[in-house]
Amino acid sequence: MDDARREGGRVAALETNAISLSSWDERETSSIVDVNTWITLTANAYLTEQYWRRDMAKGSCDCGEVSFEVEGLGDAVTICHCGQCRRTSGHHWASIHASFDNVVFTNEQGLTWYKSSAYAKRGFCKSCGSSLFYRMNDDDSINIAPGCLDQPTGLTIGKHIFVKDKADYYEITDDAPQIETY
Known part of the structure; x- marks a missing residue:
């Protein structure tokens, strides 16, 4: 950038x-x-x-206290059905991968990081509760919730992971690959 x-x-x-x-x-x-x-x-x-530009995007939480710009986005969304993602997001977690160095926070007043496991943390807005980011410890990448990106995104679903842990109240109906774990 x-x-x-x-x-x-x-x-x-x-x-x-x-x-x-x-x-x-x-x-x-x-x-x-x-x-x-x-x-x-x-x-x-x-x-x-x-x-x-398909690889440049802006995004924010619902209240605007977290906003950012990011370059170098891929075009395939990963849907994670694991129990932790379901509990922290309220449903399955959708994310798009980017390099953390390509993210510029234009407002991070509300940004809070929650250590969700021994190996990762999740970023959310402390004011409105929007679940925005997932980041592995000691990794130079970040996963961004595509729902917080300004439209149009040009994104498509690329794959489903941890489908063995999928909740019982919905079915996966698209043709994207389904991976049992990760």
Whole structure:
């Protein structure tokens, strides 16, 4: 993630995208574009990159006291049916994998981590209770609840894990692979 976005600097991000616009038009008309058109083109490039790139997303809890941006998301959601995930989320736990270094917390006022086992912790909002993250100890990755991501996500269900521990009140009806444990 570039420094402009990490620091929340929209102007610097706009300037970064403007540089790439210099070769945007093969006819090189960008050199004769007036200032208002340049600003519009630059803003459109910024918005396109920020909101429509499949591997860049923004997310938050329900009350907004935890918000973040993340780059490098995969496109396949993992659904975990283990007992611990069911108890901490109220149902099965859906997650998308990312590198923790690619997550920028834009507001972490409400973020609390709960040590859910000897090997992992879960992040949630202490104000609204939204279950947001799962992170293995000593791991440089994080699992993010896709339900907290701004739409559209472009995500699909990739697999189900711990299906042997699935609750008895629902059936798995999609065609994604079902793995008994992990």
